[in-house]
Amino acid sequence: ATTRYEAETSPAVCTGTIDSNWTGFSGSGFCNGDNGTGGYAQFTVNASAAGTATLKVRFANGTTTARPANILVNGTTAATVSFEGTGAWNTWATKTLTVPLRAGSNTVRLGPTTSAGLPNVDYLDVETSSGEPQPTG
Ligand code: GCU
Numbered sequence: 632a633t634t635r636y637e638a639e640t641s642p643a644v645c646t647g648t649i650d651s652n653w654t655g656f657s658g659s660g661f662c663n664g665d666n667g668t669g670g671y672a673q674f675t676v677n678a679s680a681a682g683t684a685t686l687k688v689r690f691a692n693g694t695t696t697a698r699p700a701n702i703l704v705n706g707t708t709a710a711t712v713s714f715e716g717t718g719a720w721n722t723w724a725t726k727t728l729t730v731p732l733r734a735g736s737n738t739v740r741l742g743p744t745t746s747a748g749l750p751n752v753d754y755l756d757v758e759t760s761s762g763e764p765q766p767t768g
């Protein structure tokens with residue numbers, strides 16, 4: 632099943648402002664992180680069982696310079712994403728990655744690694760496997 636977590640919806644945290652001045656976002660706005668390595672977006676993600684999850688991050692980067700970030704799951708870097716320019720701030724794109732989740736509540740933080748900070752972040756989609764044991768043999 633896939634669950635959408637909007638960047639503007641608590642318990643998500645946006646170290647920056649929730650904006651809606653660029654069109655095309657989902658929900659009521661997006662996270663405009665502060666332009667620096669401290670400007671993160673964090674989601675609280677629930678998983679019914681421990682395992683690998685597929686994450687899709689929707690973002691816009693209206694500059695021509697990539698804005699790379701670490702993806703920290705429960706405080707540990709689990710992936711890195713480049714977040715290249717999308718051509719305009721109202722042009723959104725999606726990055727897909729896989730990370731491990733534990734059963735229950737998890738934090739997934741997009742932590743920028745350059746002084747430019749994050750792109751604008753719209754939402755995180757999380758797809759977990761069904762958790763149903765598969766028959767063997
Ligand atoms: C512009 C744009 C913001 C964006 C910012 C940035 O100010 O309007 O939406 O977040 O650039 O460079 O991060």
Ligand code: CA
Nearest residue numbers: 663664665666
């Ligand atoms: Ca910004």
